[in-house]
Amino acid sequence: MQSPLWEQPVLRQAAGRTLRPGGFTITDRAANFMNLLPGWRVLDVGCGLGATVGRLRSRYGASAFGVEPSSSQLELVERNTGLIQALGTELPFMDGSFHALFCECVLSLLPSPKSGLKEFHRVLRPNGFLVLSDLYAKDSVQSDDKSCAARAIPLDETRSALHGAGFEILLEEDHSASLKQLAARLLFSAGAESPACSCGRRGLGYYLMIVQKRGSEHAG
Numbered sequence: 001m002q003s004p005l006w007e008q009p010v011l012r013q014a015a016g017r018t019l020r021p022g023g024f025t026i027t028d029r030a031a032n033f034m035n036l037l038p039g040w041r042v043l044d045v046g047c048g049l050g051a052t053v054g055r056l057r058s059r060y061g062a063s064a065f066g067v068e069p070s071s072s073q074l075e076l077v078e079r080n081t082g083l084i085q086a087l088g089t090e091l092p093f094m095d096g097s098f099h100a101l102f103c104e105c106v107l108s109l110l111p112s113p114k115s116g117l118k119e120f121h122r123v124l125r126p127n128g129f130l131v132l133s134d135l136y137a138k139d140s141v142q143s144d145d146k147s148c149a150a151r152a153i154p155l156d157e158t159r160s161a162l163h164g165a166g167f168e169i170l171l172e173e174d175h176s177a178s179l180k181q182l183a184a185r186l187l188f189s190a191g192a193e194s195p196a197c198s199c200g201r202r203g204l205g206y207y208l209m210i211v212q213k214r215g216s217e218h219a220g
């Protein structure tokens with residue numbers, strides 16, 4: 001069986017070490033929107049090669065950690081201090097541990113996104129921020145395919161899952177142009193021999209949402 005796209009060299013050729021549409025542009029947009037301060041404890045769920053963890057430390061002075069279930073991804077990381085092998089639905093942290101949590105191009109891959117959101121809510125401090133970016137489906141699609149493109153859900157479903165998990169939506173932006181750019185780079189890197197990814201297909205978009213855990217204390 002072929003490994004998932006994010007474990008294939010073609011994605012690293014097309015996207016570098018940020019294995020998602022938009023790269024650091026969307027990460028920086030979110031960090032600036034939240035006014036991420038030095039010393040904040042931040043978790044990146046499904047951190048892949050740890051690119052965002054490195055960015056949050058070097059550019060924002062965050063105390064950043066990552067969790068990633070795939071040992072083959074973690075083996076590709078040279079300095080993996082603060083990266084832990086774990087699932088997004090079973091985070092090995094105490095309640096209220098983080099000021100902010102990033103989940104970039106991962107939520108739709110979780111076996112149960114609702115359980116993931118509940119777990120993210122648990123490890124965030126009151127008023128802590130959750131940064132979500134992911135593919136979305138412009139229409140409802142049913143498929144057994146396990147790829148991120150096939151598992152994308154409509155934005156309404158994500159909004160309602162977020163409200164149900166106790167989050168308030170502060171920002172929602174469309175970044176579908178970044179998805180198109182990545183799909184084009186993937187096609188170029190893969191060449192004619194393989195349709196590397198179905199993320200360029202019609203009916204898919206890419207979003208950024210920044211949401212906040214409702215609560216009475218301040219995150220700062």
Ligand SMILES: C[S@@+](CC[C@H](N)C(=O)[O-])C[C@H]1O[C@@H](n2cnc3c(N)ncnc32)[C@H](O)[C@@H]1O
Nearest residue numbers: 006018019020046047048070087088104105106
């Ligand atoms: C498209 S990649 C994005 C990686 C990283 N967030 C980035 O943007 O560079 C998706 C990542 O989600 C991870 N993943 C898959 N299932 C997961 C789960 N149940 N919990 C946490 N991460 C998961 C994969 O191993 C992979 O590293």
